[in-house]
Amino acid sequence: MEETIAIGLDVGGTTIKAGLVRRDGTLIRHAAFDTRAAQGPDAVIERIAEAIRSLLDGGEPVASIGLGVPGVVNNRGEISYPPNFPGWGVVNVAERLRPHLPAQLPIVVENDANVAAYAEARAGTGSSDQDFLFITLGTGVGGCIISGGNIWRGATGGAGEVGHVSIDINGPLCNCGARGCIEAYIGHRYMATEAARRLERDPDSLLHAMIAAGKELDPKLVDEAAVAGDMFAREFLAEMGTLLGAALASMVNMTDMHLVIVGGGLSHAEKYLLGPARRSLQLRAIKSISLDVELRVARFSNDAGMIGAGLLSLVLTGTV
Ligand SMILES: [Zn+2]
Structure with a gap:
């Protein structure tokens, strides 16, 4: 059976971390990108899309994309006035990303602390x-x-x-x-x-x-x-x-x-x-x-957001 892989991102005020995450919580590879938050939401969305595309370029069978973002993600998937992101009001990150990415890939967005916790729940210190x-x-x-x-x-x-x-x-x-x-x-x-x-x-x-x-x-x-x-x-x-x-x-x-x-x-x-x-x-x-x-x-430190976001996207989209 083909391995199931997600792309997980941890979107921070200065750095976007992006990685290819296996279902056991290990990373195949990952990279960091400047967020360029000072340039406003459109520029950040474009940076996130670039980060995702750079990982898709490897040709691995990616099933879903998960993002950990600062601030509360409401039930419509919107974040409101995230700290350290000038110019952001209420933004639906998944909707804004959609035109930049292959249509079939599901996108899941969740608060950054929540995805870090999820990494521990699925593959870390809290997995049992x-x-x-x-x-x-x-x-x-x-x-x-x-x-x-x-x-x-x-x-x-x-x-x-x-x-x-x-x-x-x-x-x-x-x-x-x-x-x-x-x-x-x-x-x-x-x-x-x-x-x-x-x-x-x-x-x-x-x-x-x-x-x-x-x-x-x-x-x-x-x-x-x-x-x-x-x-x-x-x-x-x-x-x-x-x-x-x-x-x-x-x-x-x-x-x-x-x-x-x-x-x-x-x-x-x-x-x-x-x-x-x-x-x-x-x-x-x-x-x-x-x-x-x-x-x-916790088991995971700097990688927790990427790993948790990736795993959450696999689970919520029914891939694992
Ligand atoms: Zn307080």
């Missing part, structure tokens, strides 16, 4: 679990609820916004306009700003030397310092992890999920961020959940 909560730690904090092996979209496609679970109504102001959202603590930008503020009071931290050597103060650098033994960094990450665990506890209590999978750029910060997050989650979850609730690191 039907129900879990997914959270992705990056500039923003995204999330998804996987229920019965599928993305739980809610009424209009916006479910799973873990990043905007508030842990303090008087807390720091979040990008969304509310206060105390977990994103306003552990989103990369917020975390870097807070670390910089506190570092001023801690002249002994190793981070000062790392920054003086030209490194940028971001959460990954804080984790590097923690691994190297820096107490400031360890305590800072432990505090952030504890807050993350509190937000996750609210989410698992609400949804009766017994598994949380963490993806994104910080998911490698296993010991000093996720360890405290795990303990905090176990401490705060209600008894029936805390006895066996697990927090695991």
Whole structure:
């Protein structure tokens, strides 16, 4: 039997990642393209089409195309005012792509965090679990609820916004306009700003030397310092992890999920961020959940969006 292949794309504000995805979640090949978001929606749609055509040129039997895009994808397949995409209002990406691509190829569009979660559900850390909560730690904090092996979209496609679970109504102001959202603590930008503020009071931290050597103060650098033994960094990450665990506890209590999978750029910060997050989650979850609730690191990192989008398109179009 001929192998079933999809094209999966992860459309980001600066880069479009595109790959040929096998049904087991492995990539045959992939490439990255500049999004050129500043040039507006028509230019971005043309770039996406170029990326797809470059993969079709290899002649592999592609059955479907899946795209992970920023922002909520509503039930009509439209995205509204995606962040970091100037000039975009309400856009139906699949409809706009259609004239640029071979007519017979089905196109599926879904939120980027949702497709990353789907990659874990079909071929990753959650492939033997039907129900879990997914959270992705990056500039923003995204999330998804996987229920019965599928993305739980809610009424209009916006479910799973873990990043905007508030842990303090008087807390720091979040990008969304509310206060105390977990994103306003552990989103990369917020975390870097807070670390910089506190570092001023801690002249002994190793981070000062790392920054003086030209490194940028971001959460990954804080984790590097923690691994190297820096107490400031360890305590800072432990505090952030504890807050993350509190937000996750609210989410698992609400949804009766017994598994949380963490993806994104910080998911490698296993010991000093996720360890405290795990303990905090176990401490705060209600008894029936805390006895066996697990927090695991995602299998896929940078490739998650491509792989999940490709797999989702194969499933939704009935190819697998
Ligand atoms: Zn928020």
